[in-house]
Amino acid sequence: MRMEEPSRPKPKEEHHAHRKVMIPVMALDGNPSEHKISAPEWFTWIRYRPDLIRRAVVAIQANRRQRYGVDPEAGMKHAVEWSGKGRGVSRTPRLKNSMTGAQAPNTVGGRRAHPPKAEHNFELKINEKEMKLARLSALRAAADPTKVKARGHRFSEHTFIPVVVEDKIEKIKKVKDLIPVLKSLGIYADILRAERGRHIRAGKGKTRGRRYRTPVSILFVVKHPGGLEGARNLPGASVKPVSHVNVEDLAPGGEPGRLVVFSKSAFEEVKRWGE
Numbered sequence: 001m002r003m004e005e006p007s008r009p010k011p012k013e014e015h016h017a018h019r020k021v022m023i024p025v026m027a028l029d030g031n032p033s034e035h036k037i038s039a040p041e042w043f044t045w046i047r048y049r050p051d052l053i054r055r056a057v058v059a060i061q062a063n064r065r066q067r068y069g070v071d072p073e074a075g076m077k078h079a080v081e082w083s084g085k086g087r088g089v090s091r092t093p094r095l096k097n098s099m100t101g102a103q104a105p106n107t108v109g110g111r112r113a114h115p116p117k118a119e120h121n122f123e124l125k126i127n128e129k130e131m132k133l134a135r136l137s138a139l140r141a142a143a144d145p146t147k148v149k150a151r152g153h154r155f156s157e158h159t160f161i162p163v164v165v166e167d168k169i170e171k172i173k174k175v176k177d178l179i180p181v182l183k184s185l186g187i188y189a190d191i192l193r194a195e196r197g198r199h200i201r202a203g204k205g206k207t208r209g210r211r212y213r214t215p216v217s218i219l220f221v222v223k224h225p226g227g228l229e230g231a232r233n234l235p236g237a238s239v240k241p242v243s244h245v246n247v248e249d250l251a252p253g254g255e256p257g258r259l260v261v262f263s264k265s266a267f268e269e270v271k272r273w274g275e
Contacts, residue, residue, distance in 0.1 A: 020038050020039070021038065021039035021043060021044070022036045022037070022038055022039070023036065023037050023038070023039055023160065023162065023164050023267075024036055024160055024164070025037055025164050025165070025166055025264050026160075026163065026164065026165050026166070026185060027165075027166055028165070028166065028168055028169060028181050028184070029184050030181075030183075030184025030185050030186070031184075033166055035166075035264070037164060037264065037267060037268070038271075039143075039271075040270070040271040040273070040274055041274070042136060042273075042274035043140060043143065046133075046136050046137060046140045046274075047137065048137055048140060048141060048256075049133065049134065049137045050137075050141075050256060052130060052133060052134045052137060053134050053137055053138050053141075053247060053251050053254060053256050054251075054254035055126065055130075055134070056126055056130065056131050056134035056135070056247040056248075057247055057248050057251060057252075057253065057254040058124065058254065059124040059125070059126040059131075060246060060247065060248045061248070062122050062123060062124040063122070063123050063124065065122040067118050067119075067120060067121075067122065068116055068118060069115065069116045069117045069118030069119070069120070070112065070115040070116065070117075074111060074112070074115075075103060075109060075110045075111030075112065076103055076111055078093075078095060078102040078103050078109075079095065079096050080093035080094060080095060080096065080102050080103050081093070081094065081096050082094070092104050092106065092107060093107075131247070132273075134247045135245075135246065135247045135250065135273065136273060136274060137256070138247050138250035138251040138256050139250055139260075139270065139273070141250075141251070141256035141257045142161075142162060142250050142251075142256070142257060142258050142259070142260045143161060143162040144161070144257065145161040147256060147257035148161055148257045148258070148259050149257075150257060151255055151256070151257035151258065151259075152193070152215075153190050153193075153217075153218075153257070153258070153259040154187075154189040154190045154192075154193050155186055155187045155189065155190060155259060156185075156186025156187070156189075158186060159185060159186040159187060161259075162260055162261075162262060162267075163185060163187065163259075163260070163261045163262065164261075164262045164263075164264060164267050165181075165185070165261060165262070165263055165264070166263070166264055167223070167263050167264050167265050169181065169228060169261075169263055170222050170223065170224065170227035170228050170263050170265075171227070172228055172230050172231075173229050173230050174230045175230045175231075175233050175234060177230065178228075178230045178231055178234070182218075185261075187218060187259065187261070190217050190218055190236075190259055191217055191218065191234050191235060191236070191237065193215065193217070194214055194215045194216070194217035194234075194235040194236030194237070195235040195236075197214065197215040197236075198212055198213070198214045198215075198235060199212065199213055200212060200213075201213045214235055214236045215236050216236050216238075216252045216253075216258065217234065217235060217236030217237045217259070218231075218234070218236070218237045218238075218259050218260070218261055219237070219238055219239075219240065219245075219249055219250070219258055219259070219260045219261070220237065220238070220239045220240070220260075220261050221240055221241075221242050221245055221260060221261070221262045221263070221266045221267075221270070222239060222240070222241055222242065222263050222266055223241070223242060223263055223265035223266045223269065224241065225241045225244075227239075227241075227263070228263075241266075242262075242266040242269040242270060243269070
């Protein structure tokens with residue numbers, strides 16, 4: 001007798017997989033313009049991977065480090081000799097015709113015990129597909145108001161995240177012209193947060209040209225290099241052309257959820273990242 005195979009449940013159709021999310025394009029006065037832009041299709045299926053984002057940021061920071069080291073001959077340019085055992089003194093190398101110790105790490109002017117070496121390699125490898133996935137995941141986190149607010153950024157309750165503004169914003173060159181736009185968009189409070197959070201750095205770095213630390217604020221992503229020059233003078237803000245945006249820009253310090261402002265043309269380029 002032939003047994004019938006149990007009927008398998010049919011897979012549910014994922015209607016949300018191809019659902020289009022429309023993002024309003026804001027005008028400079030803070031009101032939605034007539035145009036809307038569709039979110040990338042990968043917005044609906046990309047996974048949030050904070051572990052991958054952090055690993056990608058650490059790799060970027062490590063690959064940016066510059067090798068350094070001491071002179072291999074430092075502390076070794078002395079004419080020294082060892083008088084041998086049985087003299088009642090330590091076996092430290094000493095200058096010829098003298099009892100002054102030299103060359104050893106425990107002597108004045110001697111070499112260092114374990115100095116940094118220039119041949120040390122700080123680079124970290126990460127797969128190309130993992131780096132790409134990390135950037136997509138970091139961008140998806142930047143489009144989530146909950147994660148942006150959890151990171152500490154401040155914006156109005158009526159602000160639509162991600163913030164996409166018409167291309168006219170790239171022509172602004174002065175801060176005094178940009179501040180009214182940020183106020184109308186409801187994100188100027190984050191600039192004030194960064195300005196009030198500026199403080200003197202703890203540690204020796206304050207004597208090495210890094211006296212102050214400023215919290216990270218808004219990231220402006222533009223289409224053309226050199227656009228929106230005035231935003232560079234805002235506390236904690238940074239401006240990047242869309243072709244130069246990496247994981248560290250979207251998740252400084254490996255913490256995803258940065259407040260990002262896109263120009264319309266720049267966001268059109270971002271939609272191609274998932275290809």
